[in-house]
Amino acid sequence: MKTKVTGTLMNYYFHCKRQCYLFGNRMNLEDNSEEVQIGKALHEERDSFDNTEIAIENVRLDKLTKEYLTEVKKSDADVEASRWQLLLYLKILKEKGVIRKGKLEFIEKNKSAHKVEIVELTPELEEQLKDYEEKIEQLLAGNEVPEVLNTAKCKKCAYYEYCYI
Numbered sequence: 001m002k003t004k005v006t007g008t009l010m011n012y013y014f015h016c017k018r019q020c021y022l023f024g025n026r027m028n029l030e031d032n033s034e035e036v037q038i039g040k041a042l043h044e045e046r047d048s049f050d051n052t053e054i055a056i057e058n059v060r061l062d063k064l065t066k067e068y069l070t071e072v073k074k075s076d077a078d079v080e081a082s083r084w085q086l087l088l089y090l091k092i093l094k095e096k097g098v099i100r101k102g103k104l105e106f107i108e109k110n111k112s113a114h115k116v117e118i119v120e121l122t123p124e125l126e127e128q129l130k131d132y133e134e135k136i137e138q139l140l141a142g143n144e145v146p147e148v149l150n151t152a153k154c155k156k157c158a159y160y161e162y163c164y165i
Contacts, residue, residue, distance in 0.1 A: 013136050056092060059092060069102050070103040071089065073107070077153070083119055086104055090121040091126060
């Protein structure tokens with residue numbers, strides 16, 4: 001069965017192929033992760049006064065206005081992963097006839113200013129996105145769990161115990 005590529009899978013593919021593989025093959029260890037809980041709490045806090053999250057198919061969009069689809073992240077630790085996740089969302093909207101620019105908002109807990117990045121889905125990026133979706137589908141269909149990255153970011157990962165203990 002072909003897995004529908006979600007924003008989370010796209011993000012994880014850039015962040016860590018192993019995390020993408022495990023999550024995509026239904027090994028969800030995120031409910032025990034403090035980092036994931038912090039991210040969810042930030043979304044809930046924002047939504048309590050903004051109430052703008054929208055669900056379309058298998059994706060949850062943080063905020064949609066006349067000009068932008070906004071994706072909110074708690075940190076700018078992996079901008080590339082966040083950018084491709086947002087590009088996937090822009091593509092899904094485009095397929096529904098809704099054309100928007102993307103806006104990434106990073107809410108750093110220890111910084112007073114929010115970092116904002118504007119993203120536009122170009123034909124070239126759309127082609128790259130298609131390639132990444134195919135690569136993710138191939139990764140998830142495979143029988144080999146990708147190797148552990150063994151980098152500093154692994155210590156904060158929800159899959160840390162799976163990979164190291």
